[in-house]
Amino acid sequence: xxxxxxxxxxxxxxxxxxxxxxxxxxxxxxxxxxxxxxxxxxxxxxxxxxxxxxxxxxxxxxxxxxxxxxxxxxxxxxxxxxxxxxxxxxxxxxxxxxxxxxxxxxxxxxxxxxxxxxxxxxxxxxxxxxxxxxxxxxxxx
Numbered sequence: 001x002x003x004x005x006x007x008x009x010x011x012x013x014x015x016x017x018x019x020x021x022x023x024x025x026x027x028x029x030x031x032x033x034x035x036x037x038x039x040x041x042x043x044x045x046x047x048x049x050x051x052x053x054x055x056x057x058x059x060x061x062x063x064x065x066x067x068x069x070x071x072x073x074x075x076x077x078x079x080x081x082x083x084x085x086x087x088x089x090x091x092x093x094x095x096x097x098x099x100x101x102x103x104x105x106x107x108x109x110x111x112x113x114x115x116x117x118x119x120x121x122x123x124x125x126x127x128x129x130x131x132x133x134x135x136x137x138x139x140x141x
Contacts, residue, residue, distance in 0.1 A: 026108045032101065036072055039065075040094060040102055043078060048091035077101060 002010065024034045042057060043049055049057075055065040069092065072078045077098030083089040094102070117125055 022112065023109050026112050027105050030101070030105050030108060032105065036068065036077075037102070037105060039068060039072065040077060040098060043092045044094045044099070044102065047093050048081075048083070050089060050091060054092065072098070 027034060027037050039054065039058065042054060046053075051065055051069060052062060054069075055062045058065065069078060069080075073080065075097075076095055079093050079095050080090045081093055083091055117128065120128070
């Protein structure tokens with residue numbers, strides 16, 4: 001017999017997965033993968049991060065990250081710059097094009113969500129708004 005909490009978790013999990021899938025599709029419609037968006041976000045939050053550090057953070061192998069960074073560099077989204085302190089070290093930075101693409105992707109996701117929220121009755125939107133704070137609390141480690 002499931003507890004009330006387990007039953008709620010069992011209902012919530014697939015809803016969140018479907019929502020995440022729809023949001024990922026918005027990125028893919030812009031020609032980028034979820035992995036590239038995740039890497040761009042990591043780099044944007046920690047500009048100057050090295051490839052090895054990024055690989056460790058993302059729990060991916062160095063050659064795998066390097067291949068993705070090469071693709072993103074070819075798209076003009078990231079650039080490598082030598083460190084001012086250590087010329088042997090190269091850091092990753094988001095370009096203006098990369099920032100514009102990230103902003104456009106975020107706006108596309110917001111627009112998609114706003115359209116769906118607008119389709120809800122007012123009490124549905126209020127219920128979603130009321131659920132935000134408890135859902136955010138779930139995300140704290």
